[in-house]
Amino acid sequence: MSVPDWIAADWGTSHLRLWIMRGDTPLRRIDDPRGMSKLTPDGYEAVLLELLGDELTGPTDVVICGMAGARQGWKEAPYAAVPCAIPSEGIPVPTSDPRLRVRILPGLSQSSPPDVMRGEETQIGGFLAAEPGFDGVLCLPGTHTKWVHVSAAEVVSFRTFMSGELFDLLSTQSVLRFSVSDGWEQGTFLEAVNDAMGRPATVAADLFAIRAGSLLSGDAPGAARARLSGLLIGLELAGARPYWLGQEVVILGESALAEIYRTALAAQSAMVRTVSVEGVTLTGLTAAYSRRTA
Known part of the structure; x- marks a missing residue:
């Protein structure tokens, strides 16, 4: 078995x-599957030793990003305040086994308006390692979607939108759970995006209309799902307009959700393209390790 130079870790x-x-x-x-939610601070080292075993033949650097650096994780890695470059100098974590030399990368914070990210900054670093001259906006879709302004190799500002979490809550725990199921109607989605962007004050009523439509008109479950998604993403695009209007936007994400965002933005005549998130976290960890050891 080959002896490793170092270990990269994404601990979510x-x-x-x-x-x-x-x-x-x-x-x-x-x-x-042992993420931060399943561990106490004294359990992280044991997981590493169990998984790495005999591959640790001597002192080995371990570079970690993600929630292991949260306040409730292994050891808190204080946020770096924007505007700033992607951090590469992690905080050292004491270990009992001398074969482990652990450092956790910090997340990013913003004071006004208040915002934080932890883990996404390493994906951004991976993207910038591949496209170092990029100047524009990154959109990282997910449960908590990030809109990030990047210029001169620095994160200038960012905003987080909880659209994904709102979709999950409304589709599984509200009255809309009786109407929303699998399926998709692209035209309905785009119509809902436009409705929310044009009339955001009526979105709370438009949401209930999804339920009423399924009761009175027998609207298909796919239409209900598309309309709920479109209303929430439309609200998000309205709020994130200062980020994407007139800017080059790169959507950094998994294919299905990234395509939904790309379609919504393209319908607004935004300059948008997608880049797969596959491998970008490892690229970011490698870039951080390389900068530190250079």
Whole structure:
């Protein structure tokens, strides 16, 4: 078995990804379900030792991003305030086993309006490693979607929108759960995006109309799902207009959700393209490790 130079780790809320690294080449990847939500601070080192085992033949650097650095994680890594470059100098974490030399990368914070990110900054760093001259806006779709202004290799500002979480709550825990299920109608989605952007004050009423439409007109479940998504993303695009209007926008995300955002933005005549998020976190961790050891 090859001896690793270092270990890259993305330690999220519900999942851990480890890469055994030789330089900038991953020798293999380990996935584990023991994310931050399942661990106490004294449990992280034990997980690493269990998963890495005999591969640790001497002192080995471990570079970690994500929720392991949260206040409730392994050890809090204080946020770096924007505007700033993507941090590469993580905070050291004491370990009992001398074979582990652990550092956790900080997230980013913004004071006005208040906002934070933890983990996404490493994805941004991975994107910038591939496109160092990029000047524009990144959209990172997810449960909490990030809109990030990047200029001169720095994060200038960002905003977080809870559209994904609102969709989950409304589709599974509100009266709309009786109307929303699988399926999709693209025309209905785009119409809802325009409705929310043009008449945001009536969105609360438009949401209930989804339920009423399924009762009175037998609207298809796919139409209900598309309309709920369109109303929420339309509100988000209205709020994020200063980020995307007149800017080059790169959507950094998984294919299905990224395509939904791309379609909505393209319908607003935005300059938009998508970049797959696959591998970008590892690229960001590698860039941070390389800058620190250069």
